[in-house]
Amino acid sequence: MFVTATVALAAGSSFADGDPGKGEALYRSCKACHQIGAGALNGVGPHLDALFGRTAGSLDGFRYSSAMREMGADGLVWDERTLDAYLEKPQTMIPGTRMSFRGMPDPEARTRLIAYLKQASAAEPAADPTTAEAPRPEMAAAVLEIEGDPDYGEYLASECVTCHQPSGRAEGIPSIVGWPKDAFIRALFEYKTNVRSHQVMRMVTTNLGNEEVAALAAYFEQLEPQ
Secondary structure (H helix, E strand, O other): OHHHHHHHHOOOOOOOOOOHHHHHHHHHHHOOOOOOOOOOOOOOOOOOOOOOOOEOOOOOOOOOOHHHHHHHHOOOEOOHHHHHHHHHOHHHHOOOOOOOOOOOOOHHHHHHHHHHHHHHOOOOOOOOOOOOOOOOOOOOHHHHOOOOOHHHHHHHOOOHHHOOOOOOOOOOOOOOOOOOHHHHHHHHHHHHOOOOOOHHHHHHHHOOOHHHHHHHHHHHHHOOOO
């Protein structure tokens, strides 16, 4: 019933004239979490190949929130109209989703983004989308090779969970539960090196050593989203 109501709200939108080229530019804000196109892998978010027609919360190997899995069990399938409603305000359509994106209020922008997603998602994902990305030269390379201690990470995490919810919910502050180790470590290094500009995160990460970063990544990776 919820899915039907949501689709009805979006029924006034038209998707026939969406410009995939302009949609690709809008997709840049999605790339930090999602991969799409040939060989796409799961990351912070699930890969988006074969997205249209996919039941919500159903991709093998990705750890969805219970809210997303329940919506899939209730019949939510991704198509133009359900995506339009979700992209407008994810937390309103699916309270408890791990996606921290606040939403895209402009219907024309959503139409363009959906047109690009339809085009790009026709590619085949990697044979095993759960595999880690190949190593690459980067500042965090030394930490990526460390096998972090999750128990030490849990001890260090007390400061993190004053803001980030240990349940994995993303209500105003992004979820960090269930993040792949590599993505978590890269994000912390981007704060440490001022690539990302959030002032609090820059202060929190300044004094973290390599073993501490690896331990936090190991701890949050093993947590199951609720």
